[in-house]
Amino acid sequence: MRIVVTVKFVPDLQSTRSFTDGTVTRTADDGTMNELDENAVEAALQLRESLPDGECEVYALTVGGADAVAAVRKALQLGVDHAIHVSDAAIAGSDVFGTATVLAAAVREIEKDGAIDLVITGMAALDGLTSMLPTALAAALDVAQLTLASHIEIADGNATIVRHLPDAHETVTAALPALVSVTDEANKARYPNFKLIMAARAKPVTTWSLSDIGVDPVTVGAMAARTTVVDASPRPPRENRVVITDKGDGGKQLAAFLIERGLA
């Protein structure tokens, strides 16, 4: 079994996030691997651990500027076998379809060393939150899509998932190769331990440019994007905020506030 996990470099949720020239500001100081991708890495590692030693290899793959290498380094610390970083100035400003094109080309490049059975992604990136990438990547790879999995099972060349939708719980199955996106219900991501952190330092990260993976630069990047951010501005903070301490009439004051605002 050979698995690719896609991981994204995003601004830390706890940092002050912002836009610069229409794209999300990403710096090495406050950037990290997208938290929901930890569940994708965990799913891959659990599958590897369920198989005999040496029968499963896990690749972490990211696309982004120089700082984005931090995302695959984090995946190495968690225990993946290989790390690949696709970086090229022409990728900047790509929309979800451009990103999917690059990731799919990188997966095909990895496949030169042997077929990939499974691509695992997180359910969304906590910076953009479009959650469209898994679908776009499955389409670009031309494989089955099993998205929003809260449970995965691989058996007899098939992947079967459970997905919890608001109106129903579905069980969906497909023959491998397939793409699976996992939710944060799927597992509890592990923390890197000291031994793995030390071992990760010695592991190489393979860096590819667009020409290394055979992608024509004009098919990706800002010029090919179907959407452009034309304005981004911080929202003004809420005004006239009131916080009271309950001195025996807090509930009454709360009700009075709602009635005064016409909300009750």
Added chain:
Amino acid sequence: MTATVAVLVEHRGPDIAQPAFEALTLARTIGRPVAVWLGEEPPAEAVAALGSYGAQEVRVLAIGERVRHPKTAAAVLAAATGDAALVLMVSTFVNKEIATHLALATGAGVVVDAAGAEMVDGRIEAQQTVFAATWNVRTRINADRAIVALRPNTTKAEPAATAGAAEHVGVLAALPEMRETLVSVTPVTREEGVPLSEAAVVVSGGRGTSGDYTLVRELAEALGAAVGASRDATDEGWISHEHMVGQTGVTVTPALYVACGISGAVHHRGGMQASGTIVAVNIDPDAPIFEIADFGVVGDLNDVLPQAIAALKAART
């Protein structure tokens, strides 16, 4: 020539969900609205209701259960909306998958989780709030065709001034091959009332409830609200996962959000910070939820909520 704006109608069986009317209301401001209905045949009342919100046609694709397969839904939607400059839908996880497939099939540009859309110089522009609703973003769709998935409660639904009768148009479309097999579907039994994602008022409980939702539910009832919860509460098993408000659960934008015993971690704020008015009750004066609350009460839920419920009930009589 007026652009055709197609609205994918969100419905639960024969019942139309409120966001469909919100989308039709927005569609009227941009062009000629047509509704698209996937699944079983709509009842006549549903067609009439869509007409009263301005839909000129209701294009019906009677594909039954195949509607659950996002690629199939997108393929038939593409067949039914070839004339549309813009396709509007409600921003749900499943619809975002449909939007992606539709964009791949038609070359359209997509904006999801949008708070609104308009035509500017012949191109669709959509507004979003991002980073836990701390930034406003405006995105232009460069392609000739646009798809915008709207968050519920971002447009106020209003019937059309001159309500017409919508024409029922049956559409036949080829269904794509499926790689995925739907093995089973177990419906989630839904609580009475408006679904959380669409509710105009939400009352949520977190760790501070210690697992007892009695007061949260009573306050919700007094306000006609849906009940939400924090990740802490659903992880503890105090309330089912469908109630989780947050970046990976349900994102809500109600007119009023009442957070009871919720500290306001960034994951939770990301799912509710764009709400109209935010009220918080928490025993901890340093809880981050107070940083975004329009009205906060530092106090014990067991003191504050019963008093508030009684005062709201008294005001009504």
